[in-house]
Every structure is written in structure tokens, then in C-alpha cells.
Amino acid sequence: MEPFILSIDAGTTGITVVILDKRASICKKYYSEFTQYYPQSGWVEHDAEEIWTVTCNLIQSAFKEYPPSNCAAIGITNQRETTLIWDRETGKPIHKAIVWQCRRTQEICTNLKNAGYEKLFKGKTGLVIDSYFSGTKIQWLLDHVDGARGKAESGKLAFGTIDSWLLWKLTGGYIHATDFTNASRTMIFNIETKKWDEELLQILTIPSTLLPDVKNSSGEFGKTDKQLFGEAIPITGVAGDQQAALYGQGCFEKGESKCTYGTGCFLLINTGDKRVNSTSGLLTTMACNAEGKPIYALEGSVFIGGAVIQWLRDELQILSHASESEKMALAVEDSNGVIIVPAFTGLGAPYWDMNARGIITGISRGVNRNHIVRAALEGIAFQVHDLLDSISKDLDGNISVLQVDGGAVANNFLMQFQADILQIKIDRPKNIESTALGAGMLAGLGVGFWKNPAELKAVRETDQIFIPTMSDDKRTELLSNWKLAIRKVQYT
Numbered sequence: 001m002e003p004f005i006l007s008i009d010a011g012t013t014g015i016t017v018v019i020l021d022k023r024a025s026i027c028k029k030y031y032s033e034f035t036q037y038y039p040q041s042g043w044v045e046h047d048a049e050e051i052w053t054v055t056c057n058l059i060q061s062a063f064k065e066y067p068p069s070n071c072a073a074i075g076i077t078n079q080r081e082t083t084l085i086w087d088r089e090t091g092k093p094i095h096k097a098i099v100w101q102c103r104r105t106q107e108i109c110t111n112l113k114n115a116g117y118e119k120l121f122k123g124k125t126g127l128v129i130d131s132y133f134s135g136t137k138i139q140w141l142l143d144h145v146d147g148a149r150g151k152a153e154s155g156k157l158a159f160g161t162i163d164s165w166l167l168w169k170l171t172g173g174y175i176h177a178t179d180f181t182n183a184s185r186t187m188i189f190n191i192e193t194k195k196w197d198e199e200l201l202q203i204l205t206i207p208s209t210l211l212p213d214v215k216n217s218s219g220e221f222g223k224t225d226k227q228l229f230g231e232a233i234p235i236t237g238v239a240g241d242q243q244a245a246l247y248g249q250g251c252f253e254k255g256e257s258k259c260t261y262g263t264g265c266f267l268l269i270n271t272g273d274k275r276v277n278s279t280s281g282l283l284t285t286m287a288c289n290a291e292g293k294p295i296y297a298l299e300g301s302v303f304i305g306g307a308v309i310q311w312l313r314d315e316l317q318i319l320s321h322a323s324e325s326e327k328m329a330l331a332v333e334d335s336n337g338v339i340i341v342p343a344f345t346g347l348g349a350p351y352w353d354m355n356a357r358g359i360i361t362g363i364s365r366g367v368n369r370n371h372i373v374r375a376a377l378e379g380i381a382f383q384v385h386d387l388l389d390s391i392s393k394d395l396d397g398n399i400s401v402l403q404v405d406g407g408a409v410a411n412n413f414l415m416q417f418q419a420d421i422l423q424i425k426i427d428r429p430k431n432i433e434s435t436a437l438g439a440g441m442l443a444g445l446g447v448g449f450w451k452n453p454a455e456l457k458a459v460r461e462t463d464q465i466f467i468p469t470m471s472d473d474k475r476t477e478l479l480s481n482w483k484l485a486i487r488k489v490q491y492t
Contacts, residue, residue, distance in 0.1 A: 063229055074443060103354060127185070264306075334374070415428060
């Protein structure tokens with residue numbers, strides 16, 4: 001059997017493990033969901049031990065078909081801001097992981113803003129003060145778990161995002177590290193100095209002893225504990241999921257962009273070695289260049305994307321499977337005036353309203369479940385429109401083509417509506433697992449599995465181009481109604 005790369009995509013609702021060959025094609029995919037915990041309204045948690053168990057089981061399943069001795073390297077990508085603290089001696093988490101969607105630190109964020117820290121944090125990290133990011137979640141854990149602060153100050157605890165946790169477990173507790181892209185999402189990492197920022201750590205009362213080493217996204221992170229899979233396999237690629245997707249889409253050059261449609265939606269544009277400071281509600285963040293070294297990107301984040309369809313499926317039971325949403329949306333001519341703003345955990349970019357909550361507006365007697373499903377899909381596309389509008393303002397120019405990926409892009413209705421509402425072409429690749437692909441590419445380059453990034457860029461194949469067909473009048477009307485709905489969410 002030929003050598004291969006194994007890539008782990010630790011997402012928000014499930015784990016994906018893929019096998020990549022020399023052509024950067026996915027030979028096999030393994031997937032399993034894990035439990036979502038909602039202990040209070042607006043709170044979201046994960047069981048880190050369950051995440052590890054699911055990941056380990058999937059890797060073992062893969063190695064039954066693909067011998068670990070032929071695995072050239074492992075890549076890891078992950079939900080980014082989700083925050084975990086564990087005991088260095090026992091390896092046990094001190095609390096469930098606090099998910100990026102969780103709003104429990106709103107009060108801490110409000111206090112930081114009232115104290116006048118917004119400009120300081122934005123200047124150093126490129127981020128806004130929001131409970132989305134890891135910094136305030138770390139503070140919350142240290143303040144609310146008995147004995148945590150004392151243990152942290154004595155160096156007995158370790159903080160990490162899910163990439164760090166998986167690295168720790170895969171290496172038998174030997175490696176405590178992350179990469180630049182994940183570090184840049186914590187709200188305590190200085191993207192100018194590319195180091196943990198002591199001033200921000202002091203403000204949030206976070207001991208530096210908690211923090212992982214920060215490395216390039218491509219390179220040696222460590223090797224798997226031989227007891228796990230019988231082989232010491234190099235781990236040579238780590239990146240946050242959205243930066244991994246940017247890489248997997250081959251967006252190595254300045255000005256190239258992608259949007260990922262997963263649990264949330266994330267639009268990133270490569271700005272090269274130049275930091276661009278947004279005046280339109282976007283974030284400045286770290287990405288990686290063709291060699292896996294840190295560069296900059298602008299990012300717009302939508303908290304609830306595909307998750308709105310999961311909500312219709314699991315909570316309202318309007319549909320049985322997410323795949324049914326396309327057929328249901330096409331069963332009606334329009335949403336019959338219904339607009340859904342899925343601000344279940346607040347509004348992300350460009351509004352950054354932690355207190356906003358979702359609404360369904362425009363309901364009349366003739367509205368049926370097909371209209372509701374269509375409105376939910378349209379709500380995803382409207383949110384992405386707001387991101388692209390902000391990017392156009394910040395960069396003083398328009399994007400002519402948007403590359404897309406993620407599970408929701410298989411929905412043809414959504415992609416066509418997205419093209420219509422943006423008035424640009426949407427380029428969907430044959431391989432929509434760009435996140436796992438990107439992590440695998442970084443890992444492969446880290447061990448010379450591929451000679452150079454140009455070799456990888458050439459393998460991307462387009463599945464379909466969606467071309468806008470909607471009239472300007474119709475588009476203007478829909479966007480106007482969307483803006484009205486947004487205002488209701490913000491000011492109710």
C-alpha cells in the first residue's frame with residue numbers, strides 16, 4: 001500500500017478523519033458525532049474525554065484499513081475558540097470544554113468594555129472583545145472551578161483549544177503546543193509580536209504557566225505515543241479549521257478568499273504579510289502562507305450557519321434529515337415573507353451583539369414548513385452577504401468569485417441563492433472537505449510528502465459554478481427586508 005496522510009478534523013458537532021493519497025484525494029472518510037451540552041440558556045459545552053474517545057476510535061477504524069506503518073504524517077484541524085483546561089498530572093479536564101458558541105462570559109466582556117479596554121485588545125489581537133473567544137472563558141474556568149486558580153498559578157494545569165488537547169493525548173501527554181492560527185483566536189495572543197501578551201494576561205488574570213507553545217502550522221509538533229497505534233507517527237500539521245479551509249482551497253496568495261458553511265459560516269481573505277485593520281466589523285487574524293508560516297487574513301464570522309438546519313431537525317422536527325432542506329426550499333416559490341435571523345448565541349460579524357437572540361418574522365396563515373426551511377437557508381446566505389459587504393468596504397474593492405466549502409455547500413438551493421444575493425459567482429470544488437484537506441496538506445508538506453505548495457494548488461477541481469440570475473429589484477427588496485429583521489433582533 002502507498003504511503004498516506006491521515007487528517008483529523010475536530011469540528012463543533014463531530015469528528016472527521018480522512019485518508020489522503022499523493023494526489024491529495026480523499027481515499028476514505030470516517031465520521032462520528034459527539035454530545036452537545038446546554039446546561040443553561042446560551043451556554044454550550046463539550047466533553048473533551050468524549051472528543052478524544054471518538055477521535056481515537058475513528059483513527060483505529062482507519063488503521064484497520066490503512067496500516068499505520070504507511071502513515072507518513074498526521075494533521076489536525078479543530079473548532080478554534082473552544083476552551084479546555086486539564087490537569088497536567090492526571091491528564092483529566094477540570095471542567096467540560098466551553099464551546100466557542102457559549103455566551104456565559106458576556107458579563108466579563110461587558111466589564112472589559114466598560115473599563116475602556118476595547119482599543120487595547122483590538123490593537124494587540126485583531127479581535128473584538130466578545131465571549132466568542134477563549135480569553136474570558138479561561139478566566140471564567142479559573143474563577144468558577146474550585147482550586148483551579150491556585151493549581152494554575154503553580155503550573156499544574158494546562159489550557160488548550162481542541163488541537164492542543166488532541167496533541168497532548170496523541171503524544172501521551174508529552175507535547176503541549178498549538179499553532180499561530182489557533183493562538184490568534186484566544187484574545188490573549190499578540191499578532192504583531194506573535195507571542196502571548198503579558199499585559200492582556202494580567203488584565204484577564206491568566207497565569208502564563210497555563211499556555212501552550214506556539215508553532216508554525218506546518219512542521220514537527222511531536223509523534224504519536226507508540227502504545228496507541230503501534231507506530232510513532234509524526235504530527236506535522238496543525239491549524240484552526242477556518243485557516244485550514246483557506247489553505248485547503250489553495251488560497252495561498254493575497255486577495256484569495258473562501259467561505260466555509262458548517263455549524264457557523266466563516267469568510268476569510270488572505271491579506272498576505274500586511275495586517276489590515278477592519279473598520280467594518282471584521283476581525284484581523286493569523287493564517288498561514290504556502291509554507292505554513294504565519295501571515296494575516298481578514299475574517300467574518302457567522303455564529304449560526306448550518307446549525308439552524310440542525311435546529312429545525314432536532315428541536316422543531318420540521319425535517320428528518322438536513323439533506324431534505326434543499327427539496328423543501330425548492331417546493332415553494334419564495335419564503336412567503338418569512339425571515340429567520342438565527343441569532344441563537346448572539347450576532348457575530350459585522351454586528352457583534354452578544355445580547356441579540358434569534359427571531360422568525362413575517363409569519364402569516366399561509367406559511368408552511370417549506371417556507372420556514374427556505375427562510376432558514378436564506379438567513380444563512382443573508383449573513384454571508386453582510387460579511388462580504390464588510391470585506392468590500394475594508395479592502396475598497398469587490399470579490400468577483402467566492403470559493404466555498406463545508407457540508408452545507410452540497411445544498412444547490414443555498415448556493416444558487418448565495419450567488420444571487422451576492423451578485424457574484426460561487427465556485428464549489430469537487431472536494432468540499434477543505435478543512436481536513438488543508439490540515440493534511442500542511443502535515444504532508446511538513447514531512448516532504450508533497451514537494452511544494454504549487455503541486456497542491458494544481459489538484460483543486462471545480463464541481464460547479466453558480467452564476468447569479470436574480471433581478472436587481474428583487475435582490476434589493478430581499479436585502480431591505482433582511483436589514484429590517486436585523487434591526488428587530490438588535491433592538492427588541
